[in-house]
Amino acid sequence: MSYLETTKNVYKEAALKPNIGLCCTTNPIWELPGLKIPRIMQEMNYGCGSSVHARDLTNNPKILYVGVGGGMELLQFSYFSRQKKGVIGIDVVDEMLEASRKNFREAENQNPWFQSDFVDLRKGDAMNLPVEDNSIDVAAQNCLFNIFKEDDLQQAISEMYRVLKPHGRLVMSDPTCEQEMNDELRNDERLRALCLSGSLSIANYVKALTDAGFGTIEIRARKPYRILDPKNYPTNELIYIESIEVAAIKDPVPADGPCIFTGKAAIYYGDEAYFDDNAGHVLMKNQPLAICDKTANALQSLGRNDIFISASTFHYDGGGCC
Numbered sequence: 001m002s003y004l005e006t007t008k009n010v011y012k013e014a015a016l017k018p019n020i021g022l023c024c025t026t027n028p029i030w031e032l033p034g035l036k037i038p039r040i041m042q043e044m045n046y047g048c049g050s051s052v053h054a055r056d057l058t059n060n061p062k063i064l065y066v067g068v069g070g071g072m073e074l075l076q077f078s079y080f081s082r083q084k085k086g087v088i089g090i091d092v093v094d095e096m097l098e099a100s101r102k103n104f105r106e107a108e109n110q111n112p113w114f115q116s117d118f119v120d121l122r123k124g125d126a127m128n129l130p131v132e133d134n135s136i137d138v139a140a141q142n143c144l145f146n147i148f149k150e151d152d153l154q155q156a157i158s159e160m161y162r163v164l165k166p167h168g169r170l171v172m173s174d175p176t177c178e179q180e181m182n183d184e185l186r187n188d189e190r191l192r193a194l195c196l197s198g199s200l201s202i203a204n205y206v207k208a209l210t211d212a213g214f215g216t217i218e219i220r221a222r223k224p225y226r227i228l229d230p231k232n233y234p235t236n237e238l239i240y241i242e243s244i245e246v247a248a249i250k251d252p253v254p255a256d257g258p259c260i261f262t263g264k265a266a267i268y269y270g271d272e273a274y275f276d277d278n279a280g281h282v283l284m285k286n287q288p289l290a291i292c293d294k295t296a297n298a299l300q301s302l303g304r305n306d307i308f309i310s311a312s313t314f315h316y317d318g319g320g321c322c
Contacts, residue, residue: 002189006193011046037075044072046069053171074089075114089121091124127155139170143195181239215252289320293312
């Protein structure tokens with residue numbers, strides 16, 4: 001049985017009988033006026049972070065979400081896109097699609113503003129999305145891409161890139177791991193189905209996005225997720241896994257390479273009121289400016305003793321200059 005078939009079976013079981021501990025279920029429950037999340041959606045919240053960010057969701061965007069789970073993130077996205085078929089939900093598991101339809105009926109009972117036809121549920125594969133080119137403002141996935149082997153991952157990311165409009169964004173939450181896993185752990189199909197095997201490092205995760213053509217990458221959060229330990233997993237050492245939240249924007253890749261924001265900032269503390277590098281970056285005295293890693297390297301190379309470059313915080317919430 002292939003790892004993809006194993007994954008389908010795992011999530012078929014989770015659709016038929018909610019498994020609260022399946023994927024650590026750490027998505028925040030959004031506290032928004034008039035939004036109530038049915039209990040069943042919370043029980044079927046199979047994610048490792050959140051892909052819903054209000055600043056991505058202005059002007060009634062057309063939204064795509066791949067891997068519907070119990071429908072919680074689809075409901076949250078619908079809060080910001082209250083239009084018929086404003087949110088497209090894709091899943092390859094029939095039972096999960098049917099569970100979501102049932103959960104949306106309950107969501108209608110609890111949320112007077114919500115209508116089930118705000119969500120267009122479609123059966124489909126992440127590597128062959130049943131969605132038109134350049135038709136989506138915001139695409140999202142949560143704890144899904146991490147199951148894919150390298151070639152399949154690149155295909156899934158390329159599909160997201162294909163369906164996004166220019167300057168559209170792909171928002172994601174996935175586990176990452178900086179430690180090298182042994183072959184048994186990395187090739188365990190059930191662990192892969194649970195998003196615990198084959199975790200990429202942050203650098204390789206970002207590279208997969210830029211290789212697909214995304215010109216701007218924002219790392220928005222990096223936080224503890226799970227430990228794989230020798231008592232419970234086929235490993236001889238503790239392996240620390242993090243959850244990372246990322247936005248990849250379909251901007252053209254600049255001639256000097258993509259802009260990757262990892263939470264760095266530059267602070268000028270010289271004698272003048274500001275510093276201008278004549279490359280589009282103006283640093284006001286003693287005011288931190290968020291910068292991408294490329295700009296950080298360029299400023300560092302100037303060798304000045306009046307510009308401080310912070311280390312990556314792996315937290316970015318917009319603004320700055322690149």
